[in-house]
Structure formats: structure tokens, C-alpha cells
Amino acid sequence: MVAFLIRRVFGMIIVLLAVSFLTYLIFFKIPGGDVAGRIAGKTATPQNIASIKAKLGLNHNFVVQWYDMVKQLVTGNLVSYYDGTNVVSQIKQGIPATFSLCIGAAVIWLFFGILVGTISAVYAGRFSDRAITALALIGISLPVAWLGLILRYVFAEGGLTTIFPDGGYVPLTSDPAQWFWHMLLPWFTLAVLFIGCYGRVLRSNILGTINEDFVRTARAKGLSSRQILVKHVLRASLIPIVTLFGLDFAAVLGGGAIITETVFVLHGVGYYAYQAIQKQDLPPLMGVTLYGAAFIVVFSTLVDVAYAYLDPRIRLT
Amino acid sequence: MRTKRVRSVAVAAVVAAGLALVVSACGGGGGGSSNPTTTSAQGKTFSTLKVVWGTTDYMDPGLSYRLESWQIFQDVYLGLLAKQYQTCGVGDCTKIIPALAQSLPVVNKAGTDFKFTLRKGLKFSNGESVKASDFKNSIIRDFKLNSPGIGFYSNIAGSAACEANPPKCSDISGIIVDDKAGTVEIKLMAPQSDFEYILTTFFSAIIPSSTPDKDTENPPPAAAGPYYISSYKPSRSWVAQRNPHYKPIPGIPTGNPDKIVAILTDDLAQAAQYVESGAYNYDEKLLPTDRLKELQSKYGSQIKLWRTPSTYYFAMNQRLAPFNNLKARQAVNYAINRQTLVNLRGGLGVPTWNFLPPTYPQYKKITPTPYPYNLSKAKELVKASGTAGMTVGVYTISDDTVDKAQGEYLAQQLSKIGWKPKLHELAGANYFTIIGNQSTKAQIMWTNWFEDYPYPTDWFDVLQNGANIHQIHNNNNSNVNFKDTNSEIDRLGHLPPEQAFSSSTTADWAALDKQLMVKYASEAPFLNGVLTSFFSAKTDPNCDVFDDLFDDPAEMCLK
């Protein structure tokens, strides 16, 4: 186990370095043109551009620049080209909104996904199953941006009512009631896609598990259907869900909720990344990307460990 | 200045080339009477004013060049002089009042020497006393920061070294200060009628000499005005509080709210909703243009619309084909329907064919209308220019609905008259830097200009003088460069003070406007902008003072 973890940590570091290199490649090399001129901001004169070049080390070779940037990020000194704000502190400021959005939505989608999946599996073939499957399929066919906009229009801008707030984030610490109220629409928007997906995955897992020998054994032993369902079938079917959830959760935490954050104007990490991309501002992008990738690789490992723990047939290598 | 981005004024080369500096005079003469002066006449104090505001570039008076910052700076950073705090609109925004100076300056006959005496007992928000040398150091700091405003000071004697190498600026011999007597004397190299106006800009605001020589926003520099900015979080919020050391100065509002709390957003619908819900008192952002009528009927007097001294136009780069050809430029002017462009802005504007906005006394409407909308004429002109079928790069801002729509409209029209437009939509954060860079080789660009101060040099000298073409941070985006107009601009910019507002000068400025727009079709102006102010139900809209470019938050009050 320890050896496994050590090897994984080592692998994680390599992946993160590679991700940072790829980011750098995308934003520095691909667009081309004069970076210093682009970012010299409001006060560029030929002398100023030269001094910016020197300060940012744009005169050095490409690999040295990348190394410098990573070093700055790790020591918390990375600053935006555009307005000189510290990248790490800006990301920290975006974390409450992103975490609120993602954790809340995750709770909802996990709960409803499991509920929906179980119900439709238990009533497989009947109307409720068909109805749920239809809804789930619709849920995963809707573009997130569109769903968010429509919800905003219908429930916040007067399509049907203006009860809900029209986007924006209220910190939990300043007003819990308003925080909750503001988060409802974004939570739903983000969760819908996943509820549908998880519901269907769980349904097919359950239906698949029914056939397994150990279920037949349990039935032969005389356990009731309900006991079988909850104690044996569900537990076995949830294992792949754990994997899925771990990775999805990591992805949205790491800035994958960029569209929801943009549509509802939540100043989270995803929103910060989006603004940086628009301005072709590389340091924040580097910061957010590594932050996101870090979540993914860490959760990947956690998921593998959890999987091994839950399913005795799996052994960590 | 531009609504969105910094304008960097000429540096070095420009200064050397022509001492033409933006002289200005507030629009005004001609039209009706002005409203009686109201400066915090309401006097109804209350604890907190909550406002919704747009994001901005800087909160440092030496660096910021956006309306969003200047709108709060008016109550925070004071200089020797200030523009009068009143709703001006048509006419009468020309008045300057003494701010930190005791009175208006004593000026010599030639108009090249200005003497000021500071008021006694002035203190900054951090407790330090205001000294005469603080003024000089604030100007020098502007140079060290490579501020967009340093070009304003190029006519000051002894500024050549600083203009040549701003980061190394250490002294300007033409500014003579005496801390004990509290006097400031400024010597100019040539007469310059707009110089007093320049002293009202925030680049000339007086901040403590102890302020670091770098972008200072956390918190912003200490202030001598009725408020100071106690915190600023870029793109999120700022808070302004009463300056504990401020003593009332006549003509400057002492301020009704004890505290001003701002939340920053660029989402128009969200901003409006904050105020509709009553959570915030005032929305600085433009109202969503598709709901104007609906909002007006719902909120009536809570919404105010204001005319501004601004012109929105398409700049055409005359260093490149096809716009080095007069016929091509005329074609563009015929191809745009100015009323449609106003419609794209929700109706918040007035079509124009002049470059100068109508708020200026030097404005004279060009008659007959030089370019009535006529697509077939435009097509003919394109053909006649020999550039039909050419690819034309159209630049506009991507993250502002209205700006984007206007740019896309232009592209649509250009394709109808025989060119192949290629759209480049850039984030507002980078936009002006990119189009202000000659190497971008932008051919036609959406842009706008809001007055810095009310004299036409702010328009013609900065934006259409061939001597003010720069490699980077160019504001003369069209690279306009005609010998006769260049020399006329230079002449009109350096008249002795008593001639600056004479009727013949005024007529000459109007003639220059006509010459550039008709004879040379140097730009394609299309509208003068109207801005909106939205007050919540609890806030009293009658307290509102819109002084030339924006509302004054210090004078807002509750019902």
C-alpha cells in the first residue's frame, strides 16, 4: 500500500509538471506574436516593454521561462500580467464560490442520482422506469449553458417569476440564507446533467448485479428482496459510481464548472480562468490549470484506493 | 478617455514634435441655461450607500483612465483645481473651482506662468499634512509610473528629461514649490489655454509624497478629498469611507453617506437586478438595452438618462489600404446607417456626423448631412477606389454586447458594399492596447472617446493630429496626418488665453471639424452616447448630480 502511494505521488508530480508544460505551450508558443507588447498593459513605451521583457524573463529561452513560472507559482509569487494581482490569492478568493457550487451540486446529484437509479432499476420495464429513463436522457442531452440561461430567465428575470436571484454569489459567512437562495439555481443546473448520467449507470449496474451468483446465493438463503437490494446489490453496484463520482467531483472542483459559473456570474475559480483566457493572461491560467489538474490526480488516487477497499477482488498495484 | 480602456497620451517623440497639447473647454455656449449649482445641497447624511459598479483598470489616480475609477475619484482625490460639481448637460460645464488651492491661479499676461497658494491646514486621510511639494512629487510620480497622463505635462518648462525617460524622472524645473509659504508656481514653455483643465484631471491630484512609486491599490493612496478608499479588491469590490481629516472646502460636496460600498460586476442584467431587489441603492452600469422601455415604465423616475460629451466612431487606418484612399473612407461613411447604430444601443444615443460632440460651444452641426445612408453610393465608391474584393480586418470588443453588435454591424455592411470583412473580436481588457499598436495593422476599428476636459484640443490634437501618431498606445487610431489640419490644430492649441474662447476661434474649431469630416472623411463618427443611472426605491433620485460624465455618489441621498 505504501509503495503504491509513493509511486502514485511520484506519478502525480510528473503529470502536473507535464500539464504545466502543455499549458505553457498552448499560451505562449501557439498564438505567436509579441507577448511583451500584448501584456505591456496601459503604460507601454519601448523602454517599458524592454523592462517588462527583462522582468518576466521573456528574453530567456523557452524552457527557462517555463521553469521560472512554475517556481513562482509554487512559492506563491506568481502575478498576473494584466493587473499585477497575485494569482494564488485570487484563486483562493474564488474557492468559496466554486466549492459552494460544486459541493452542493455534488450532494444533490449523488443523492438524486442514486435514488433515481435505484427506483428505475427496481421498477425496470414499468412506466416509472420508462419515465425516469426519459427524463434522465433529456437531462443529459441539454447543453449546460442553455439550461442555466433558461432557468435564469424563467425563475429570476421574469419569465415566470422573479423570486430567485439573478445570478451572483453571497458568501456563506455573510448571509447563510441568501447564500443558499443564490445557489439553488446554479446547483440545479450543474446537477441535472450528472443525475441523469449516474441514474442510468446505477440502473444498469444494478440490473447487471442481479445476475451475479452471490445474489442468487442470498436469495437461496431466504433473504427478502429488500434486504438483498440494500445490503448486497446496491453496495456492489455503487462501486463503479464511486469511481465516476470521484473523477467528476474532481473535475468540477478543479474549474470544470466554468460554464455554470459564467452563466450565473459566480466569481469562482472557473470564472477567474475564463476571464484569464479572454485576456490571454497566462499566469492565472497556469495557476488554475495546475490547481484543477492537482484535484484530478489526487482524486484519481483516492478513487483507486477506495475502489480497492470496497471491492475485495481488486488489489492495488 | 475611453469608457473601457486606458488612453495613453503622447510621450517623448510626440512632445518634441509638436507642443500641441489638448486644450479644452467644456462644451457649452449656445444652448439653454444651466441648472442652479447644487453641491450636496440636500445635506441629508446617512450611514451606508451601496452601489453596483463596473470593473475597472486601476484604483491608483496616477494610472487609472476609466470612467469607473474617475467616478469615485471625484470625491476622493483632489488637486489644485477641480471642475464644478453640478449637473451641466447642455452648457456651463466650463467652470473651474479652486480645490486644494485657495483660489484660482494668478496667471501672467502671456499665459505661461501660474501661481497657486495652498489652503492652510489641509491633511490627507492618513494624517499627514498636505504640502506644496506633494503636488510636485505627485506629478513626478506619474512619470515614474509611466502614467497615461504624462503627455499632459509636456509643455511644462524643464519636463523634457522626464518626457524622454519617464521611469528615471527626478525633477521638473518648471514646477517651483515652497512648503513653508505653501505656494506652487508652474512655468509653461508656450501659452496653453487648457492648462487649468489639465490640473483638474486625476493625474494632477495631490497625494502624499510618501506614496510608493508603483501601482498602489491595496489600499489605494491616501487622499485629501472628503472620502478615501479603504479597500479595493479588483473585479470584486471597493469601499470608500469619510476622510477623518477632511475640512469642508466650498464648492466640493462634503458627502451624504458615511460609507460607500461597491460591488463590481459587468453583467448588466445582474447589476440591474441588484437595484431592482433593493439590495443596492444605485447602478452605475448601463441598463440592459433590451429592457429599457419595460424598466422605464416600471421604475419611472428611479431611472435617469444622461447625455454625455462623447462620440462613438469607426477609426480607419490611413496608413494601410484600402483606407489610405479617400473614396474608401467615404464609402464607409455612406454604408453605415447611424440610426440603426443608435438602435443597436437600445436608443441610448443620438446620430452624429460631426467629430466633436454637441455639448461643446465649438460644435456646429455639419449641414447638409454629409453622408446620408446610401448603400449603392457606397458600393460605387468602393469600386471607384479600386479596392473592391479586398479583405478588411474589422476590430471590435467581444465582451460588451453593444460594442460587439456595432462592430458586427459594420462588418455586415462592409460585405454588402464589396469588401471581404474579417472580424476580430477582442476582450475589452486588451482591446485598446492592441488597436493602439501599429504592428497590429488593424484596418478599421470600433472605438469611442469621452472628453477629458471641455476644450476641442482633447479631441483634435490627441485623436487627429499627425504629430500625435505613436508606435504603441496610439490614440490617433486612424493615423490621420494632413498638413493643413495638423498646422491648424497646432495654431488653435497655442493661442494666448484671451483668444481661446473668442468667437473667431470657436468658428475656426467648427470649421476644422467640418474639414476633417467632409473634405478628408478622416473618421466615421456615428453617435453621441447616452448613459443611464438607476436608483433603488429607497434612494431619492432628486439628489442626483450628473457632473459632465457621471453621477456623484457623494451627493446621493435616501428618501
Add this chain to the structure above:
Amino acid sequence: MATTGTTQEEFTLDTAAELAAEAGGSPIEGKSPWVLAGRRLRRNYVALASLAVFLLVVIVCMCAPLYVSHVSHIGVIDGNPSGFVHENGKKIPILAQGGVTFNKNGSANLTAGGGIPIGPQWGASGGAYIFGADELGRDVGTRLLYGGRNTLQIGLTAAAICTLFSIILALLAAYFGGASDWIISRFFDLIWAFPVVLLGIALGTALSINGFHHWGINIAAGSLWIPTAVIAFVFIPYLGRPLRGQVLALRNREFVEAATAQGAGPLRIMFTELLPNIASSVLVLFTLIVANAILTEVGLSFLGAGVQPPHPSWGTMIAEGQDVLSSDPWLSVLPGIAIAITVLSLNVFGDGLRDALDPRAKVRIEH
């Protein structure tokens, strides 16, 4: 093999008994799994109907250039914001006219709110603006069809490219093992670790604004190839990893050994032995990837990192409509409905396909 349950038609287990019953007593013919799958699919009317819907959408959109201009008489990027529509003898401006008047103190009054585009005309104006106009006076119906064309083109092509590369990489990795497996797996890990959305948007923005001009390849900014390549690239691990896993499982089976013993070279084994066995997975995953590619394209274009203006795609239309959402919701609603129908039909068909290819999926729980 529980066959308890009340409705027989739920069960599609092709036991020998069932086949025998069908054949009516005659000698049992063995049928290939593909034929069996085809049969099952044919019995699934819902899935077939969905496929028909999807194909209909594709055909209607892809053929748009052939018929649209004859109906609406307006080009896809040509707007007429200054113009009028004539119906019932009335002249209605396509974009509402607006304006202000000024008071003495510089404040203004709005005489009319301008810029609101005309709503759906439903044929009253003879084919123009059937679904109304957008904020630049362009015909929504035309843009919906051409936009669909762009979106579908990008989605289908990206999925195809992605599938092709994933198959190749999965086969190479799993067959050769060792170093190639290590490199390819790390490559998958790298793309996988990169927050997908961020990668897509970052690449899309960087390339869409400036184009790609390196290594002899010159793609202009705004070309449809850019979002296509970005989406294809981003989804490679989604296909590559499961396929690699499958091939790994198959690789050590006897039939591969047998083929090797017969002297078949690696290429032959990969393409004639391994590939057919993962084909059903590939098919199912392909439909999934097409659906996701379409949704990703919509997301990218919505954020400005995909199709560039003035060209339409369903994603850009949603973004453009959001500013006039309260006064003219059609602009955003229509493309969303189109996307939902397209992706839904694809998902339903994909479900049906998966059920057809994997018969064990349908079993009832007894109560």
C-alpha cells in the same frame, strides 16, 4: 437465466430454445452475433425512431445551402437591421427604432426602446424571418439551419477523428505493451488530468483568435477545423482508455495466440482479430462521443472559443440570444431545443444500440 416475470416481450435472450422455436422445428441455424444484434435492434421501435429523427436533423441541416435561400431569401450572415418586413400592408421595422430627447439640464428621455428584433413571423412575411430576426437583423431560421450544419459537422468529424486515433492508440498500446504502452498510457493520463473544459477552452481560444501557423500547417483563425481538432483531441482518453482495457483483456486469449502461431504479423492480428472484437464497444462509444462532441462544441462556441462570428453555430446563437433573453427568448430557446432533440435522439439510439449488442442487460427483478 431467470425467466420469471409477467411480460414475455421484455426478454430477448437468444437461447437455443428460442431460436428453435422461431425456426419452427427446422434445424437450428447459428447466427452471427451481428445478425442477432440487428434483430434485437429492429424490434426496438423507439431506438429506430430516434435514429430516424437524428438522421432527419442531420440531413435537413447539412442540406441547408441547397434550399434555405429559396425560402427565406436572406443569406446566413446578411442582416437587414435597417430594413422592414411587409405584412398585411404594414411596414414593420426588423429592429425596433429607438431614440432620446434631451432636457435643458442634460438629462434625457427615452422616446422608444430600440434594438429589439422582430419576433417569429411564421410565414406572414412570405418566408422571411419565419422564426424572427436576431439582434443584427439576420434571419433566425436560416442561422438555425446553417448553425446546425456547423455544429453537426464539427461534432461528427471530431468524433470520427477521435475514434480513429483512439482505436489506433489503444491497439498499439495494448498489443505491443512495454514502452509503447507506457508512453501512450501517460499520454492518455496527461490529457485526462488536464481539466477537460479548461483545455478545450484554452486551446479553442488561443487557436481561434490567431489560427495555427506552425510546422508547415496553416489553419486560418476561425476555421471550423480548430474546434474539430480541439474536441477530437480532448476526448481521446475517453475512448482510448476503455478500448485499451478491452484489447488488453483480449490480447491474451487463445485466438490471438493461435493467430500468432499461424504466423500472422502484428498488423494483421490487430486488424483482423482484435479490432472486430472491440467493434461493438466502438460503436456504442462512438454514439456517446458524438453526443458529447456536439454538447462540447456548443459549450466552446458559447464561450467564444469555437465557431467565430459572424458564422453561426448552435452554441454561438445561444450566447447571442442571452442579451435579449427577456425581450426575445426565441433566439436562445430555439437552438437549445434543436440541440436537445438532436442529442436526445442520439442518446436514445445509443441506448438501444447498447441493449441490442449486449443482451444480458435486460433482466427483470422479481418481487
